[in-house]
Amino acid sequence: MRRTVEKGKTLLVDGPASVSLLSGETEILGAKFREGERVVIRDGKRLPFEASKKAAFDLRLGENASFKEIDGTTIPISWENAFKEVVSQERPVTVMVMGGVDSGKTSFCVYLANRSLRDGWKPAVIDGDLGQSDIGPPSTIGFSRVTKPLKDLFEMEAENACFVGVTSPSLAVNRVVERLTAIKSKVLQRDVDFLIVNTDGWIEGEEAVGYKVALAERVAPDVVVGIQQTNELAPILTLVKEKRRVIAMESPQVIRKRNREKRKTLRELGYKKYLKEAKMRLFPFNQVRVEDALSETVGRLVMEQIEAMEKGLLVALQDAEGDFLGIGVLCGVDHRRGGIRIHTPVGENVSTVCVGQVKLDRVGREIGLSPVFEQKPSELSQTKIQSKT
Numbered sequence: 265m266r267r268t269v270e271k272g273k274t275l276l277v278d279g280p281a282s283v284s285l286l287s288g289e290t291e292i293l294g295a296k297f298r299e300g301e302r303v304v305i306r307d308g309k310r311l312p313f314e315a316s317k318k319a320a321f322d323l324r325l326g327e328n329a330s331f332k333e334i335d336g337t338t339i340p341i342s343w344e345n346a347f348k349e350v351v352s353q354e355r356p357v358t359v360m361v362m363g364g365v366d367s368g369k370t371s372f373c374v375y376l377a378n379r380s381l382r383d384g385w386k387p388a389v390i391d392g393d394l395g396q397s398d399i400g401p402p403s404t405i406g407f408s409r410v411t412k413p414l415k416d417l418f419e420m421e422a423e424n425a426c427f428v429g430v431t432s433p434s435l436a437v438n439r440v441v442e443r444l445t446a447i448k449s450k451v452l453q454r455d456v457d458f459l460i461v462n463t464d465g466w467i468e469g470e471e472a473v474g475y476k477v478a479l480a481e482r483v484a485p486d487v488v489v490g491i492q493q494t495n496e497l498a499p500i501l502t503l504v505k506e507k508r509r510v511i512a513m514e515s516p517q518v519i520r521k522r523n524r525e526k527r528k529t530l531r532e533l534g535y536k537k538y539l540k541e542a543k544m545r546l547f548p549f550n551q552v553r554v555e556d557a558l559s560e561t562v563g564r565l566v567m568e569q570i571e572a573m574e575k576g577l578l579v580a581l582q583d584a585e586g587d588f589l590g591i592g593v594l595c596g597v598d599h600r601r602g603g604i605r606i607h608t609p610v611g612e613n614v615s616t617v618c619v620g621q622v623k624l625d626r627v628g629r630e631i632g633l634s635p636v637f638e639q640k641p642s643e644l645s646q647t648k649i650q651s652k653t
């Protein structure tokens with residue numbers, strides 16, 4: 265369908281849809297969207313196309329997709345001001361973005377990346393949102409340098425990632441704090457001078473506040489930007505403010521909220537992105553270590569534990585340097601050949617298989633969390649003995 269938008273107006277498109285620009289000039293979250301370009305909007309996502317000149321679009325709308333036109337821009341003036349304040353800091357700058365679910369965190373990260381890139385900075389994004397991750401697969405903290413304008417963080421492939429093994433930060437508070445801190449120093453060694461750290465939307469309650477304050481303290485960004493609808497970040501920002509520079513700003517009015525089901529579907533797209541072209545591979549036990557990603561100290565698993573692992577568990581594969589190679593889905597132990605079978609697109613040499621808690625079915629749908637590692641090896645053998653008798 266063809267649609268024309270006058271200069272100064274914004275077309276909001278809700279996916280699933282694909283949009284191309286036939287003529288004119290537009291911008292998406294600080295990135296130019298030029299004639300002939302096309303962008304895909306996933307189900308549950310919305311993109312704003314700001315017409316800087318009269319623009320004509322070709323819209324292809326999927327099921328339940330929609331669009332509307334509004335006057336002016338959807339970028340709050342506070343976003344623009346926050347960007348200016350962040351770039352007034354000395355290089356390299358690290359900015360941490362906080363906010364509740366559906367507050368606009370990811371979109372603001374995209375905006376910061378695009379604006380900084382345009383001004384000649386070398387931006388990178390660390391995606392610390394385990395559940396609604398865009399860069400790495402869900403349950404990982406991924407990062408990537410930004411070398412071209414972005415419409416969506418999901419476009420980026422992780423340069424490296426760290427597997428946490430759960431999609432909810434409340435199950436892994438210390439690990440997220442530690443891993444994010446470690447990744448930040450790694451990324452800053454890579455010719456990056458504008459580091460954007462996205463975080464998850466868990467902000468309510470004492471535990472969440474403690475966690476976010478610890479994140480700000482340990483990762484030590486130069487600026488913490490809090491996006492809020494009203495004043496919901498106050499408990500966090502008041503404490504963070506004691507030690508760091510804080511900018512509080514408002515959520516855009518045009519936010520598209522997602523329910524649990526949509527969030528799950530978006531997460532599943534995240535697994536799919538990293539399981540494309542997966543094949544069955546056997547990893548012999550004399551070549552790989554199998555580790556429990558959930559143990560605070562990363563514990564090697566013993567045979568009894570490996571055997572107790574359920575089919576469908578999400579795993580991460582690492583090379584000898586501990587770098588992330590990709591994810592896979594556990595298919596079982598091959599006793600005859602002495603190894604573990606994993607469905608994965610990773611083709612490289614693998615040294616470590618890290619086992620998480622997320623369980624997927626055969627087509628990559630999330631079916632819950634596995635409780636197996638809550639049991640110690642001694643308890644596992646106990647269960648076995650009992651079930652034999």
Ligand SMILES: Nc1ncnc2c1ncn2[C@@H]1O[C@H](COP(=O)(O)OP(=O)(O)OP(=O)(O)O)[C@@H](O)[C@H]1O
Pocket residue numbers: 308309310311312338339340363364365366367368369370371372393396465516518519520521
């Ligand atoms: N300035 C904006 N203009 C138009 N749409 C926006 C804007 N900011 C956010 N949105 C839309 O609102 C929805 C929610 O925003 P976004 O994904 O950035 O929030 P989030 O806080 O990262 O959410 P989550 O908690 O799921 O990670 C998205 O579909 C996004 O495209």
Ligand SMILES: [Mg+2]
Pocket residue numbers: 369370371393396
């Ligand atoms: Mg997000």
